[in-house]
Amino acid sequence: MSEETENIQFQLTKELIEQVELLIAEKNDKELKVLLDEFHHADIAEILDEIDLEEAMYVIKLLDSETTSDILMELDEDNREKVLRNLSAKEIAEEIEELDTDDAADIIAELPESRQQEVISQIVDEEHKAEINELLAYDEDTAGGLMAKELVKVYDTWTVAGCLRRIRGQAEEVTRVHSVYVVNKQGKLVGRLSLKDLIVAKNEQKIADIYISSVDSVNVHDDVEVVAQVMAKYDLEAIPVVDGKQILLGRITIDDIVDVIKEEAEKDYQLAAGISQDVEADDSVWELTKARLPWLLIGMFGGLGAASIISGFTGAMLKYTELLLFIPLIQATAGNVGVQSSAIVVQGLANNTIKGKLLKRLLKEFSLGLVNGVAIALIVLLISHFGFKTSYLVSMTIGIALITVIIMAALIGTFVPIILDKRGVDPAIATGPFITTSNDIFGILIYFLIAKAILGF
Amino acid sequence: MSEETENIQFQLTKELIEQVELLIAEKNDKELKVLLDEFHHADIAEILDEIDLEEAMYVIKLLDSETTSDILMELDEDNREKVLRNLSAKEIAEEIEELDTDDAADIIAELPESRQQEVISQIVDEEHKAEINELLAYDEDTAGGLMAKELVKVYDTWTVAGCLRRIRGQAEEVTRVHSVYVVNKQGKLVGRLSLKDLIVAKNEQKIADIYISSVDSVNVHDDVEVVAQVMAKYDLEAIPVVDGKQILLGRITIDDIVDVIKEEAEKDYQLAAGISQDVEADDSVWELTKARLPWLLIGMFGGLGAASIISGFTGAMLKYTELLLFIPLIQATAGNVGVQSSAIVVQGLANNTIKGKLLKRLLKEFSLGLVNGVAIALIVLLISHFGFKTSYLVSMTIGIALITVIIMAALIGTFVPIILDKRGVDPAIATGPFITTSNDIFGILIYFLIAKAILGF
Structure with a gap:
């Protein structure tokens, strides 16, 4: 009967929470894993937000860091802080290795300053470490503070076939490929290509002949509200970020902008209602x-x-x-x-x-x-x-x-x-x-x- | 000097508006076209929102319907209504032929009821017409009212190579391909594939062997706020819409959801401030x-x-x-x-x-x-x-x-x-x-x- 894909939404029920708590109490790791494997990491985060810190830590130590790093990003900020306080610098570094650079930098920025360097020094992947350090230097309210270093970049001198080959390599690292960015020898952004364009093009064509040269971009120091306005106005799903010399530095995706839009709206709403800090009904x-x-x-x-x-x-x-x-x-x-x-x-x-x-x-x-x-x-x-x-x-x-x-x-x-x-x-x-x-x-x-x-x- | 792609944002200056108005007064169609060709349709809409209706109509009659249909969608709602009143049913139908089904249905829904059937009857493309009629039947606050019929759909029995060949055909109609939806013989949604997955896969592989069976979807009668919550929570850029029998009916993209989120936030803000209808500072x-x-x-x-x-x-x-x-x-x-x-x-x-x-x-x-x-x-x-x-x-x-x-x-x-x-x-x-x-x-x-x-x- 149930070969069908289900579109019933995840429901955070009392029964589910009790079931998770029971499995934790029984230390029934196997069934707990089977149960949680069914859920999206955002759903698991909702469960962890509801149970005690000790129980949440049990789950986090149980699951592999690929999943837990995603869960961490979705936890309520207060709870994330508590969880991070209970993890060693090495454990946090392991989570961070799994995250995209933008999320990784956000997590590190949330740590107390004294721990930040300790965690960074434990990151094994040197390129990841350098990129995170670069991102940490930008103001969090600017494009630089929001962008990720992960993107798919090709040179205008390549052919479609060479491009597809190289993209296969780059794309493994990039969760979602919106656009392929075309740069020249100096690393300057000159245009873009959609994957669709690449699929439709002939293998022997040169990128220089097929790329679209009109590409919106934002400066790394632009305010996030400006980025949100540009992306909403032009219906963009991703936008490349460049420096003053048009060198391609990173990209911002729409899911981060959705969060920015929601946060700005909430902030304005709270100010209008006479609430001077970002609070939630569940705060103390x-x-x-x-x-x-x-x-x-x-x-x-x-x-x-x-x-x-x-x-x-x-x-x-x-x-x-x-x-x-x-x-x-x-x-x-x-x-x-x-x-x-x-x-x-x-x-x-x-x-x-x-x-x-x-x-x-x-x-x-x-x-x-x-x-x-x-x-x-x-x-x-x-x-x-x-x-x-x-x-x-x-x-x-x-x-x-x-x-x-x-x-x-x-x-x-x-x-x-x-x-x-x-x-x-x-x-x-x-x-x-x-x-x-x-x-x-x-x-x-x-x-x-x-x-x-x-x-x- | 200026081979570079520019990331300077469009500025709606007084000089620009005067320049456009002068070119219209002079009936200098050639230069007007050259000038406007530089701009994104959302920017042209901003210009048209600032000039007189007669001038705006002049520009709309001048540009080809591929551009004007996009401009229409970006105009301020009051101005769009005025422009549509000045177009014949046949002219509106021509604009609609250029639009995706979701935008087309939105435009028609905005027309006075007496004109709706007149416009629909003038649409030449029978498939487009049928799809628009289908969409018009859904409540505008539901997933059905927001979805578009345009999507890329493959059958689980196809091979990667066959799939890529067919996608090339389908993709021409679809502005942006987020996901390729996999359906079974009965048209039921069974999974999804990203273009990246297809590019990375080997040509002779069967879709049935490579597709991802966990795919979020929403029911066609779900409230748009629910759709927005699901897409924001799971960071989705598109979500397929199905009926009660899991038959794939359409898809909703994140740009529409961004608009929903903004509108909901504005509505709540206005209610909190004691404003009972959606108004703007520029209203009468x-x-x-x-x-x-x-x-x-x-x-x-x-x-x-x-x-x-x-x-x-x-x-x-x-x-x-x-x-x-x-x-x-x-x-x-x-x-x-x-x-x-x-x-x-x-x-x-x-x-x-x-x-x-x-x-x-x-x-x-x-x-x-x-x-x-x-x-x-x-x-x-x-x-x-x-x-x-x-x-x-x-x-x-x-x-x-x-x-x-x-x-x-x-x-x-x-x-x-x-x-x-x-x-x-x-x-x-x-x-x-x-x-x-x-x-x-x-x-x-x-x-x-x-x-x-x-x-x-």
Whole structure:
């Protein structure tokens, strides 16, 4: 019955975890191996993330380093750190021999500095060692920090037949061959070929005659976000990395870029939600507090600022107590509008769709604020006057304050991220609690100033 | 000097746009073609997005349909709609003949229903037409809605040599060959081969002897988010799509998944920021208002709710006016904590890292709220007592209220998205203004209730 390939997805069940734990407890190595052999290394990593460190170490010592090196890469970062701490420098070096240079360099970079040299010195393969050392020199947020040295490279002087022969050799080392890169005598990237092109070409043709000379590449010092943008825009699965002299240094594959895109999106999302460090739901209370308390403190000082503004108007307040009822409304509206505006700008900046002059954009936000403001002010005016029985003057105060606050919040929400971006600061930092807090304070200040002007206290 | 391949990125400059506009005005077709031929179709699309519709139509009629079909796919959705409206059914059909089936089906799905059949009937290639019709039947959020029919398929009974011969034929139609899919006589997917495997294999070997039988696949009705998760987890560049009987129907490539991941991230980000529809900074004021006003109205009703709560305590308020100063602080803190908690849960749900019991998670949020709450309450207590000279009882009221409000906001922020997710509702909807607004109201209510209990008004 079951000759069929299955497309049922891996399910991390309680039963499975218990089964693994039982086999470990029984030291039943044979069955444990048979069981785990069925799974993809990413699935085994998910199992290890769920069991105790000692049990995970048992599994890692049991399986061969070809599998465990891949598992290591897929473990949750915190768990990987713990596992690495429990392995000797020699054992880590053995894992690293199995990894592609980019993954190998990432693992080493995660080690405490004191261990890094110790591990590197234990790597037997001298070429692998040299390449890893080269990669470690690049900033992790650049193309150099993301690229792997493994690639298939041919010289433009070769023939198709010679090329295929040599590729057979090179390709064994390279997990996935996306493109064959064509270089000239000096090692400069001059073009590319797909395997398909090679298969379709005739054996005696010269590479120089068939290669495609238009090849996208990125500089080794380009920011990873730029690399992600280029690869997404041009639908690339791999991109060669060159230095300033166009010498081919490595290549970046799309799976790494998918991770970059996901991480950037998560970071922006967390910043917008007022979380200052990369945390997960499963992190400790202490780590979560470190990530969350800073923004709460900013909000707290904002709230205290609002308190001192209100205290400056206490006398008037007691004359017009109705005004007080609408403080939360003014504050919430200012916060919501600000977050909306800044989110749209931050996303536009990330996607490169924010073009044109700042003034034009502010004018647009102004008209947008006016439309939204008038709509909301009219509703509130009616409800406050007939529902809360506020006087004409107080109702008017609330309405005019709402319109003003909405316009102001929209302008601040637009202006701040654009200015930050122009100054080279990540505009995402301007979203969330930062915008909300400043708008809270300005909103309340404007509310009381307008009240003062209209009601004359 | 410039034999070198350039890795300077395309820059959409004002000068370039003016140059294109001038050549169009002069009807200088020859130079316009020479100029645009230099650029990637994604870059030409960026230029067309910036110029007037009439000018864009001029360029589209000028270039051959092989290029324009690719340009069409890269245009901003609003602009694509306008361009398609200006093309006849026959012209659209010509563009579609050039596109892969997945892109072709996407374009047709974007047309008004009345035009869809008209365009399809004009497609000359009967096989292409049938495949597009098949794809149109699938929901756009499923694997079937994302897959293309173009793929390289071989039978397990073939030899390597025969396989290579046939692949040469099939591969011409398929832009990029990731994997060669192996099927049996019934068309069931049984395995895969990489081109590398084929190149490395000997000509006389049977496919049945060399193919890799472990091949990930997704069902044609799987949700695109599931497909994205599987491809990202297993670092796949393409995945075959099968039906319930394991018959190979199509394949999905990573470039489409990159778009899905980006769109999902943007959608979640916008929901968290209180934007209810997919909008861009460049959309019209009207479209932006439609996306932004709904959440502002929710916030408005929240503010009015808070107003009626406060009005219920007016008598007490006038006795303890100091209490009023801290309404914004209570409200802002409740909102910030709620957004933080819900963002972490929403992200955890998206990444499948929310495991274990709901109760355990709520307990964790409780202790987290307690830690943050006590920290903030202590600072505020000191500042309110010594800075704002509030009485002991009022200071205590504020402190206890803050702790309670923070814990409550953390619990609501955690509970609501988890419950929504369990009921099959997108939990991202629970972030942003929704959580903020409900926490605003609860926060103020709790504040006054605690004040009443302590101060006894």
